[in-house]
Amino acid sequence: MFPRNTWYVAATPDEVADKPLGRTICNERLVFYRGAGGQVVALEDFCPHRGAPLSLGRVCEGELICGYHGLKMGCDGKTVSMPGQRVRGFPAIRSFPVVERCGFIWVWPGEAGLADPAKIHPLPWAENPAWAYGGGLYHIQCEYRLMIDNLMDLTHETYVHATSIGQPEIDETPCATRTEGDEVITSRFMNGILPPPFWQMALRSNGLPDDQPVDRWQICHFSPPSHVMIEVGVALAGKGGYDAPPEFKASSIVVDFITPESDSSHWYFWGMARNFKPEDQALTAQLREGQGKVFSEDQQILEQQQANLLRWPERKLLMLNIDAGGVQSRRVLDRVIAAERAPMQPGGAGIPVTPPTA
Incomplete structure (x- = not known):
């Protein structure tokens, strides 16, 4: 698995x-x-x-x-x-x-x-003083792939996170998904919209008005075994969106390390790395608190989802176009796991696996 x-x-x-x-x-x-x-x-x-x-x-x-x-x-x-x-x-x-x-x-x-x-996942922001990071850990009673699905399809924000980062424009704006090697990338760009409460706070924190239209982006990057990095942000409308100069935007990277514990539980290391006001520790704490509340909402629904899947294991889940990020991520995982379990072949194909010691 x-x-x-x-x-x-x-x-x-x-x-x-x-x-x-x-x-x-x-x-x-x-x-x-x-x-x-x-x-x-x-x-x-x-x-x-x-x-x-x-x-x-x-x-x-x-x-x-x-x-x-x-x-x-x-x-x-x-x-x-x-x-x-x-x-x-x-x-x-x-x-x-x-x-x-x-x-x-x-x-x-x-x-x-x-x-x-x-082979450890590179984290260039972690070694750059122009960035600040704050995060936490949740122990979640659902299998790790459900969390990957959740993070690679952000349309749930409109409903699960309606009071913080969700807004109807997420549903109304199509996303694009592509695979580059073992990386799956799903992106959505929303232009000329009003910022939701979380991003209003981020704009104010960066000295920007919070009552003007913005261009918002979400770019989700999945990498095996289970890492999801999400580029998120807003810029004052008409200033270049994702490519806007720093003085017109508030942006960050949502950091998600999803570590399997068992077949039906995982450790979720979550956080946010930002490149504005990195010296402001109070802001780091404020963002961490807000993000922690958002992810606690994910925990509640994912654990109930896992319980339902265990209750009705014979039921097949439906796949829509919004599920492309999760579907392609699972295909990458299946390929990685299959290669790992393949017997060693002459010429070096396959990876030998030694059973764990009792």
Whole structure:
């Protein structure tokens, strides 16, 4: 159902501080902690002694200590010691490639030998002082592809987010969808409309009038395994729209990292990166609060959608032209998963997959 030989956002750095963090990703129960020097480590959340979750333990001087009998684990998954016992012969548990980069902790749940940090999704705004970012995390009880569908078809904004970012013009304006390699792009441009409440606030925050017609855009970019970056913004009408000079617009990138937890749940790392008034921390907090409320509305409907799909698994969902972004994203995912599961062929075709260690 989901690719494994890829990088997923597993946590934010503040979640992995002085205590271990237990988190299930792609049906793998993992524990994250900081080893010697503060480097993040990811292991199976399984003590080789009696099977207790290592995430219930503690970290002492960069070493993970099981909270059941004090067994001490090494960063490589091998047992280091245990009070009064000989444990050097214990079988190693699985360790996972993990990288801390651009304000996120990334994990590779698949074949460790294939993990290449160069394949982590680029986030140029995260390393640019002209941009500011604020976001959060939701644990959502629906499979990750439903969230991708939701983000690649923004016509739901008119109904789910009627008091914040929704407006009838989203329904009335056709979108265009195309696929470039493994990236799916859906775009919609609305010209000469009044801004909805969220964008009125953004215009005021950037020193612009909020009661004048604007040109609005939404450009959704899906990249496997499950990342959706959405270019959004408004510019005073007639000033160039998407290409308007900075002094006439308020724009940002909606950041969506959708990390599968199980076949019917996922971790949703959401946020907004903006390139106006990046030094204004109060504005960052205000935008994060507003965006958090918007995404909580998505959570409610997606979880009920998942419940209905489980209740009536035999029912086939209908596909309309507005679903093109989600449909094409699923095709890309199907292709990636099929290639990953294909047996190794002479000449290097296919990717070998090692079953996870129990």
